[in-house]
Every structure is written in C-alpha cells, then in structure tokens.
Amino acid sequence: MKVTTKKEDFLQASLELIHEKGFKATTMRDIADRMGFDVSNSYNYIKSKQDILEFFLFRTSEEFHAAMNDILASSYPADEKLKQVISAHIKVAAKKPFEVALMVNEWRNLKEPKYTEYIRLRDLYERKMIQLLQEGVQTKVFKDMDVHIATAVILSSIRWLYTAYADKSEAELNPIELERQIVGLVFNGVLV
Amino acid sequence: MKVTTKKEDFLQASLELIHEKGFKATTMRDIADRMGFDVSNSYNYIKSKQDILEFFLFRTSEEFHAAMNDILASSYPADEKLKQVISAHIKVAAKKPFEVALMVNEWRNLKEPKYTEYIRLRDLYERKMIQLLQEGVQTKVFKDMDVHIATAVILSSIRWLYTAYADKSEAELNPIELERQIVGLVFNGVLV
DNA sequence: GTCTATATTCAGATAGAC
DNA sequence: GTCTATCTGAATATAGAC
Numbered sequence: 001m002k003v004t005t006k007k008e009d010f011l012q013a014s015l016e017l018i019h020e021k022g023f024k025a026t027t028m029r030d031i032a033d034r035m036g037f038d039v040s041n042s043y044n045y046i047k048s049k050q051d052i053l054e055f056f057l058f059r060t061s062e063e064f065h066a067a068m069n070d071i072l073a074s075s076y077p078a079d080e081k082l083k084q085v086i087s088a089h090i091k092v093a094a095k096k097p098f099e100v101a102l103m104v105n106e107w108r109n110l111k112e113p114k115y116t117e118y119i120r121l122r123d124l125y126e127r128k129m130i131q132l133l134q135e136g137v138q139t140k141v142f143k144d145m146d147v148h149i150a151t152a153v154i155l156s157s158i159r160w161l162y163t164a165y166a167d168k169s170e171a172e173l174n175p176i177e178l179e180r181q182i183v184g185l186v187f188n189g190v191l192v
Numbered sequence: 193m194k195v196t197t198k199k200e201d202f203l204q205a206s207l208e209l210i211h212e213k214g215f216k217a218t219t220m221r222d223i224a225d226r227m228g229f230d231v232s233n234s235y236n237y238i239k240s241k242q243d244i245l246e247f248f249l250f251r252t253s254e255e256f257h258a259a260m261n262d263i264l265a266s267s268y269p270a271d272e273k274l275k276q277v278i279s280a281h282i283k284v285a286a287k288k289p290f291e292v293a294l295m296v297n298e299w300r301n302l303k304e305p306k307y308t309e310y311i312r313l314r315d316l317y318e319r320k321m322i323q324l325l326q327e328g329v330q331t332k333v334f335k336d337m338d339v340h341i342a343t344a345v346i347l348s349s350i351r352w353l354y355t356a357y358a359d360k361s362e363a364e365l366n367p368i369e370l371e372r373q374i375v376g377l378v379f380n381g382v383l384v
Numbered sequence: 385g386t387c388t389a390t391a392t393t394c395a396g397a398t399a400g401a402c
Numbered sequence: 403g404t405c406t407a408t409c410t411g412a413a414t415a416t417a418g419a420c
Contacts, residue, residue, distance in 0.1 A: 143384045192332060220396065229405085
C-alpha cells in the first residue's frame with residue numbers, strides 16, 4: 001500500500017473537495033473538517049488557500065506539456081502524433097480526473113501573477129497543437145483546413161474526458177476503446 | 193435605438209460582470225457600482241443574487257432546447273439535422289456569448305432545487321443529441337459508432353464557441369466560414 | 385501538531401427615511 | 403428609486419499556549 005505524508009493527504013482531500021464544491025465554495029474549514037482537525041492546522045501544510053490551486057494546476061499543466069513535447073519531437077507523421085496527443089489526454093484524465101477537472105474549471109480563480117503565468121502556458125500548449133496540425137496540412141496528411149479553428153475544436157472535443165473518470169457512477173470506460181472511438185471521429189468524422 | 197428598462201440594464205451589467213470575474217467573485221456591490229448606485233438599490237430589481245444566475249441560465253437553456261426540438265421534428269436526414277444543430281450553436285454563441293459563457297462556467301453555482309432542475313435539462317438535451325446520432329447510424333448516414341461517446345465529443349467540440357465572440361480582442365469570426373470548418377471536421381475529420 | 389481565541393475583512397440582505 | 407445605517411454571518415489567516 002501507498003505511503004503518504006499528512007501533507008499529501010491534506011492536498012488530496014482539498015483536491016476532492018474542490019472538485020465536489022468548486023474552489024470558491026470550498027472553505028478551509030471544509031477541508032479541515034474532512035481531515036478531522038481544526039482550521040488553523042491547515043496552515044501547517046500550506047501558506048494560503050491559493051497555494052492549493054497553484055500546486056495542482058501547474059503540476060498537471062507540466063505533465064501535459066511534457067507529453068506534448070515528447071510527441072512533437074518524435075519523427076512520427078502528423079496523424080500518428082495527433083493520435084498520441086489524444087492518447088495522452090485520455091491517460092492523464094483517467095489517472096488524475098480531479099486534477100484535470102481543476103484545470104478545466106478553476107484556473108480562473110488564480111490570482112496575479114500566477115493567473116497570467118498560467119494563461120501563457122495554456123496559450124503555449126495551444127500553439128504547439130496548431131504547429132502539429134500545420135505540419136500535417138503541409139505534409140498532406142491532413143486536409144486543407146483552418147488550423148486555428150481545428151485546434152480549438154479538437155482540444156475542446158477532448159476536454160470532457162475527465163468527467164468519464166471523475167464520477168464513479170459512470171460505467172468504467174475502457175480507455176483503449178475510448179481512444180479508438182475518439183481517434184475515429186477526429187480522423188474521419190461521423191459520415192460513413 | 194433599443195429601449196431598455198432599468199431592470200434590463202441591471203441584468204445586463206450583472207451578466208457582463210459575472211462573465212469577467214465569475215459568479216462567486218462578483219459582488220452585489222460590484223454590480224451596483226457599475227450601475228452607479230448603492231448596493232441596496234440592486235434589490236429593487238432582484239430578490240437575491242441567485243435570481244440573476246437562474247434568469248439567464250434557464251432562459252438560454254430554453255433557447256437551445258427550442259432550436260433542438262424544431263430540428264429533431266423536421267424531416268431532414270440526420271446529417272442535415274446535425275449540421276443545423278451546429279449552426280444553431282454558432283448563432284446563439286455569436287448573439288449571446290455572455291449567456292453561453294454563463295451556461296458553460298457557472299451552472300455549478302445554482303442552488304437546490306434549481307441545480308437539479310438545470311442538470312435535468314442538460315441531460316435531456318444530451319439525450320436528444322444521442323437520439324439524433326442514433327437515427328443517423330440506423331439510416332446508414334453516419335458510420336457505426338458509440339453514439340454516447342460521439343455525443344460527448346461533438347457537444348464538447350462546440351462548447352468553446354462563445355469565446356470566439358465574447359472576447360472583442362479576437363478577430364471577428366465569419367459565422368458562415370466557421371460553420372463550414374466545423375461541419376467539415378465533424379462530418380469528415382482531419383484526414384485528407 | 386493540535387487546540388482556543390481572535391483579528392480582519394467582506395459578503396448578502398433588510399429597515400426605514402427622503 | 404435612492405440613500406444611510408445596520409444586521410448577520412462567514413471567510414482567510416495569525417498568535418500563542420499545550
């Protein structure tokens with residue numbers, strides 16, 4: 001079994017509560033209650049409530065960027081690269097659904113200068129995706145299309161993935177089949 | 193020029209502020225400041241802060257449902273129906289970007305019983321979309337696919353649309369070209 | 385690490401005068 | 403419809419004792 005420090009437990013409890021109620025609606029008291037101690041103890045583990053948000057957002061963002069960088073630096077053709085990006089998103093969403101939920105829903109609650117810093121990372125990620133699609137268009141692997149719109153559509157189309165794994169109620173989705181279906185749609189669309 | 197009541201002005205100011213700062217972060221004082229009067233006056237127009245959220249969320253939800261119902265009740269084949277759903281989403285996003293932003297970002301701030309009521313409307317809308325795709329698969333217009341996953345992917349893929357119209361900074365997107373690009377992707381994917 | 389106590393600030397909402 | 407004044411509650415965060 002996994003050994004966790006109390007700080008890790010505290011952050012995990014925070015993460016789950018924020019996912020359930022939202023960042024603003026989650027109070028330090030809520031988190032302390034779930035940990036079974038008084039609010040004031042929370043400040044043994046963090047300096048401020050903002051710290052919790054920053055910790056998860058930047059850590060998970062880094063994970064996405066690392067995967068994207070490896071994929072872009074490979075010699076695969078663009079279609080295989082795109083498939084691997086989709087695959088990476090499914091893997092992260094399946095392994096860390098609450099972290100991804102935070103990225104999707106709570107980044108607006110960051111305060112300056114972290115807010116601007118985070119936006120920059122998001123924009124950078126988007127630009128890497130645009131680059132990938134552009135490469136595919138130039139090599140005639142992808143059709144001629146507006147790569148900016150296509151990037152927005154594709155990134156948006158996989159943004160719901162965390163919900164499939166965050167809610168235990170959902171039937172456990174087979175990640176392999178999920179990837180097959182999504183790649184099928186992104187590559188060839190819905191028409192026969 | 194358009195004649196507006198002061199209540200309409202108040203709600204519009206609320207809408208824009210909530211879009212800028214988020215619902216929880218927007219205070220009644222913020223809204224009153226923008227209107228140029230004291231907080232207490234706000235309660236001439238609404239009973240509570242929740243009212244603002246409920247008003248916009250349910251009104252815009254109704255708009256989406258009405259469009260979807262008309263499309264489903266038509267005798268068009270499934271591919272044309274799907275195209276019209278996409279077209280409707282673009283139209284609403286272009287005309288009411290802040291309202292759509294609220295639907296995407298702030299529905300979690302509804303309180304019971306409105307929260308449950310709203311979730312039901314969302315689920316209903318999703319089921320209508322599943323029905324549309326199922327019809328297309330049965331009539332061999334769409335390929336054989338997991339219609340639940342396809343519904344999640346397609347609805348998610350057009351969820352970003354409001355951002356293209358909410359931020360004035362973005363170059364004004366031509367809705368006709370936007371529709372052409374998105375329909376092209378949803379129908380045939382990115383491959384040549 | 386845990387507690388009690390408290391400082392500080394700020395939010396939603398109401399009462400009542402003009 | 404507008405204001406002043408105020409109630410009530412709640413939140414983040416800190417100080418200091420055990």
